[in-house]
Amino acid sequence: MEEKEIQDQLASIRSLMERSSKFISLSGLSGVLAGVYALVAAGFAWTILYNGTSRSYTAADIQTNGQPVYTLLFIAILVLALSLGTGVLLTIRKAKRKGQPVWGKISRALLFHMATPLFSGGLLILILIFRGYYGIVSPASLIFYGLALVSASNFTFILVRYLGLCEIALGLIAACLPGYGLLFWAIGFGVLHIIYGSVMYLKYDK
Amino acid sequence: MKVPFEKLDKAFENRLRLQIMSVLMVNDRYDFNSLKELLDTTDGNLASHLKALEKEEYIIVHKSFLGRKPNTTYESTEKGKAAFKQHLDALEQLIRQQKSK
Numbered sequence: 001m002e003e004k005e006i007q008d009q010l011a012s013i014r015s016l017m018e019r020s021s022k023f024i025s026l027s028g029l030s031g032v033l034a035g036v037y038a039l040v041a042a043g044f045a046w047t048i049l050y051n052g053t054s055r056s057y058t059a060a061d062i063q064t065n066g067q068p069v070y071t072l073l074f075i076a077i078l079v080l081a082l083s084l085g086t087g088v089l090l091t092i093r094k095a096k097r098k099g100q101p102v103w104g105k106i107s108r109a110l111l112f113h114m115a116t117p118l119f120s121g122g123l124l125i126l127i128l129i130f131r132g133y134y135g136i137v138s139p140a141s142l143i144f145y146g147l148a149l150v151s152a153s154n155f156t157f158i159l160v161r162y163l164g165l166c167e168i169a170l171g172l173i174a175a176c177l178p179g180y181g182l183l184f185w186a187i188g189f190g191v192l193h194i195i196y197g198s199v200m201y202l203k204y205d206k
Numbered sequence: 207m208k209v210p211f212e213k214l215d216k217a218f219e220n221r222l223r224l225q226i227m228s229v230l231m232v233n234d235r236y237d238f239n240s241l242k243e244l245l246d247t248t249d250g251n252l253a254s255h256l257k258a259l260e261k262e263e264y265i266i267v268h269k270s271f272l273g274r275k276p277n278t279t280y281e282s283t284e285k286g287k288a289a290f291k292q293h294l295d296a297l298e299q300l301i302r303q304q305k306s307k
Contacts, residue, residue: 003304006297009221013228013294020229020236020244105240 023106023156025098027090028205031197034083035190041079042186045072049182069134079189094205106155114152117144138181142171142188157204163196213296215289217262222247222255227290230265230282237279256280264289 018024048068095102121144128136149164167188174184218224225245229236242252259265264286268279282290 003301006301009224010294010297010301012221012225016225016228016244017232021232099246101240101243104243105237 019100023110025091025095025100026156027094028197028200030087030090031193033086035193037079037082039190041075110152110155114148117147135178138185139171139175142167166192215293218293235279235281
């Protein structure tokens with residue numbers, strides 16, 4: 001056997017071990033874009049909340065007259081939809097390039113492990129919003145999102161786990177500092193996503 | 207220079223078999239269709255090589271039903287794992303010998 005042939009075999013083994021157990025088609029670029037959307041939305045939310053009439057720095061935490069809450073909810077859902085859409089599109093593109101099935105065994109496991117904490121957290125947050133506990137929104141969304149990432153990270157890049165741990169830590173800090181919900185939300189979903197996405201992009205997208 | 211070709215496992219001479227074992231080393235179980243998609247091969251080809259690995263007792267086959275559809279999954283045995291590791295070691299040794307030539 002030629003050396004090249006052996007090298008070739010070993011490379012194929014390594015690649016299969018990775019491709020068969022990890023979803024390596026997650027797009028870094030979509031992380032950056034999701035972060036940008038989140039920052040734009042946070043800026044927009046800020047103009048709604050802090051319109052100067054009151055020092056409603058804590059408006060996302062203190063019960064307001066209902067109206068802004070629904071606008072904010074709408075913005076949040078819009079950002080979520082946009083981020084998901086971008087993520088799915090770019091991931092499909094990358095999966096094609098990597099020759100990995102988009103809807104395979106691994107991506108299904110990834111989605112299931114991500115969706116379980118995400119849905120339970122999302123529903124809990126909605127329930128609490130309708131009951132008027134606005135202060136819970138920012139820390140809880142960060143924490144549940146972090147948990148979702150940690151649990152999904154078994155099926156993809158280890159980087160996702162670190163992002164998840166950062167989100168959880170940030171959520172816990174946010175819970176200690178009522179009133180700064182929007183700020184922490186912007187850091188967690190905006191800044192962290194941009195950092196994570198750039199690292200992913202430089203490391204794996206090329 | 208003595209090259210340990212005899213340590214290379216005959217069962218892994220075929221590339222597809224080696225690939226199947228690679229997948230089963232890092233996954234508890236893998237089903238037929240996912241394997242087929244991942245390895246980009248045909249039903250007949252994959253089935254015959256799986257059968258060969260089964261005959262060597264390197265893998266075990268689990269048959270079950272998902273609703274009415276048969277769902278066949280494969281799992282590597284301890285014997286298979288040991289054989290795979292030995293094969294990899296042999297490959298590594300070959301490379302090292304050729305480098306030092």
